[in-house]
Amino acid sequence: MLAAISVQFLALRKRPLVKVMFAIYVALLLLQFFAPVGLLRIAPQLGNALNPEAALALEQTVRLPFAFATIFGQINGIGGLLLMIIAGAFVGGDYTWGITRTLLARQPGRGRYLLAKFSALALLAAIWVIVSVPLGAGCALLAGALLDLPQSIALADLTLVLRGLLIAWVGLLPYLALATCWAVLGRGVVAGIAGSIGYWLFEIGFGVASIFRMLGSFGERIYNFTLAQSVGAWTDLTRQAFNLDVGRAFGQFGFSFPSLLQSGIMLLIYGLLFGGGAWWGIRRRIV
Amino acid sequence: MLVLEQLTKRYGPRAVVNDLTLTVESGTIFGLLGPNGAGKTTTLAMILHLVRPDAGRITIDGVDVWRQPRAALRSVGALIETPAFYPYLSALDNLRIVAGHAGLSTGDLAQRLVTAGLGDVGGQPVGTFSQGMRQRLGITAALLGSPRLLILDEPTVGLDPRGVVELRAMLKDLANSGCSIIFSSHQLAEVQHICDHVALLNAGRCVAQGAVADLLGAGGRLLLRVGDEAATEAAIRLIRAWNGGTKARIVEGMIDALVPAERAAVLNRYLVEHAVAVAELRPAAPSLEEFFLNQIAPNHPAG
Numbered sequence: 001m002l003a004a005i006s007v008q009f010l011a012l013r014k015r016p017l018v019k020v021m022f023a024i025y026v027a028l029l030l031l032q033f034f035a036p037v038g039l040l041r042i043a044p045q046l047g048n049a050l051n052p053e054a055a056l057a058l059e060q061t062v063r064l065p066f067a068f069a070t071i072f073g074q075i076n077g078i079g080g081l082l083l084m085i086i087a088g089a090f091v092g093g094d095y096t097w098g099i100t101r102t103l104l105a106r107q108p109g110r111g112r113y114l115l116a117k118f119s120a121l122a123l124l125a126a127i128w129v130i131v132s133v134p135l136g137a138g139c140a141l142l143a144g145a146l147l148d149l150p151q152s153i154a155l156a157d158l159t160l161v162l163r164g165l166l167i168a169w170v171g172l173l174p175y176l177a178l179a180t181c182w183a184v185l186g187r188g189v190v191a192g193i194a195g196s197i198g199y200w201l202f203e204i205g206f207g208v209a210s211i212f213r214m215l216g217s218f219g220e221r222i223y224n225f226t227l228a229q230s231v232g233a234w235t236d237l238t239r240q241a242f243n244l245d246v247g248r249a250f251g252q253f254g255f256s257f258p259s260l261l262q263s264g265i266m267l268l269i270y271g272l273l274f275g276g277g278a279w280w281g282i283r284r285r286i287v
Numbered sequence: 288m289l290v291l292e293q294l295t296k297r298y299g300p301r302a303v304v305n306d307l308t309l310t311v312e313s314g315t316i317f318g319l320l321g322p323n324g325a326g327k328t329t330t331l332a333m334i335l336h337l338v339r340p341d342a343g344r345i346t347i348d349g350v351d352v353w354r355q356p357r358a359a360l361r362s363v364g365a366l367i368e369t370p371a372f373y374p375y376l377s378a379l380d381n382l383r384i385v386a387g388h389a390g391l392s393t394g395d396l397a398q399r400l401v402t403a404g405l406g407d408v409g410g411q412p413v414g415t416f417s418q419g420m421r422q423r424l425g426i427t428a429a430l431l432g433s434p435r436l437l438i439l440d441e442p443t444v445g446l447d448p449r450g451v452v453e454l455r456a457m458l459k460d461l462a463n464s465g466c467s468i469i470f471s472s473h474q475l476a477e478v479q480h481i482c483d484h485v486a487l488l489n490a491g492r493c494v495a496q497g498a499v500a501d502l503l504g505a506g507g508r509l510l511l512r513v514g515d516e517a518a519t520e521a522a523i524r525l526i527r528a529w530n531g532g533t534k535a536r537i538v539e540g541m542i543d544a545l546v547p548a549e550r551a552a553v554l555n556r557y558l559v560e561h562a563v564a565v566a567e568l569r570p571a572a573p574s575l576e577e578f579f580l581n582q583i584a585p586n587h588p589a590g
Contacts, residue, residue, distance in 0.1 A: 007384040010376075010380060011373055097374070098369060099373060101332075101368065102428065106365070106389035106432075107357050
């Protein structure tokens with residue numbers, strides 16, 4: 001099994017799409033840190049200074065240790081979307097190129113093949129998460145220096161970062177399973193990417209409708225069972241730890257994340273649903 | 288030994304493979320022939336546990352492929368449809384992936400590429416390969432792990448004449464070492480050169496199977512020369528009326544009649560009794576191509 005995971009990771013890490021997606025991710029991470037520098041440094045010179053409260057909030061997003069909340073937000077936000085695209089292309093590509101037949105004709109076992117592919121994706125996600133933290137912290141140090149902000153990291157912060165890493169990684173896995181499921185059921189790259197992004201957009205639309213009170217209380221309760229809310233409830237723990245409480249901000253709209261217990265159960269259900277769908281598809285469908 | 292028993296696969300109401308039964312003995316090169324849509328690739332995919340049959344049974348050395356796939360297919364190598372690889376990876380990395388998934392050794396992969404004539408390009412992305420180079424890589428991948436049953440779907444497509452000759456020699460060597468080979472192809476001359484046994488599929492059914500020599504010998508055609516044009520016309524009328532109606536046509540001045548070789552003397556006596564002097568009478572030795580066309584187009588050769 002380790003040999004199968006190892007060769008799948010080889011196929012994944014050498015894929016040009018992974019490099020492109022990571023370059024986009026880094027570019028957006030840089031933007032996340034240096035756009036505030038621009039706003040805080042240049043806007044006052046143009047006579048458009050932010051009010052002190054807004055400026056302080058913006059400074060917090062690029063200043064360590066609070067900047068960790070920004071980094072983890074980026075990981076599970078745009079990072080999740082980009083990794084989902086990679087997963088859809090990686091699993092679906094085997095069908096599109098006909099490689100599934102080449103590999104399965106040698107009888108590795110269909111479940112084993114799928115598990116090797118998913119494990120390679122999970123490993124990439126782990127590396128992605130781990131690399132993001134020093135990269136983001138480096139950006140924060142530079143941005144903070146440009147803005148003359150005091151920065152500090154205590155040992156307790158590092159403990160929270162470690163917990164945050166684990167939560168961020170686990171929070172990415174259902175999205176990888178979602179893309180894998182679509183790619184297997186649709187037997188191709190297009191199904192993998194379009195299916196998972198479609199689902200992601202559906203949940204965003206659901207969220208927007210819920211925030212703007214377009215769904216009624218029943219619809220809002222249902223929204224709290226979505227994948228986005230279930231992942232959000234856990235990743236918000238990290239943001240809260242670094243003084244960025246999205247839940248509290250949402251609370252101004254009378255809106256809150258589900259409980260950790262409910263979201264934990266829902267993540268398990270989503271994992272079983274997407275993983276089971278992919279498992280059923282690979283075992284039962286023609287390759 | 289590979290055995291297919293009453294194998295059937297349907298897509299909707301259409302039977303792509305219909306009640307197919309055949310046996311491939313160890314150490315033989317078995318040709319699977321048929322026109323497009325005959326069910327060749329579907330049959331191979333069912334043997335490889337890629338497409339689930341609706342009915343029937345497939346066993347390799349007595350082990351059921353669909354009950355114990357890993358045990359049955361442990362020593363099977365295959366090239367099915369087109370050789371498919373990651374285009375952005377090198378030939379060597381692609382072989383590593385196939386070997387890694389199959390749990391095979393990756394120690395001698397570079398040497399295998401050299402043997403396949405791909406030693407110089409082993410580090411280049413497969414996306415830059417020609418069809419022939421991909422085909423060589425596909426065959427190399429199929430041979431990983433020294434399989435005892437090799438399944439090759441159209442393996443000569445894209446190969447240059449030298450590649451075809453090398454493949455032919457390699458397959459003969461493998462068969463001599465006890466490896467069974469199933470070889471599907473449209474290139475019937477190639478099949479005639481390489482295969483010991485063939486099965487001809489048409490519309491999902493097996494319409495003929497056996498040793499190539501037996502099938503061609505049992506083709507049952509005679510060539511006759513009877514003299515001038517008028518005598519030829521008279522003779523062909525007699526033959527068509529003989530034995531309740533016999534198919535015959537004129538080809539380059541000779542009569543090509545659908546009559547088994549063992550009935551040549553009876554036909555000769557019949558013509559002589561009807562005042563037709565037979566100048567030449569010999570069995571036609573059909574090529575596999577002619578046999579194939581005869582079987583899938585029943586009006587041939589009478590036309």
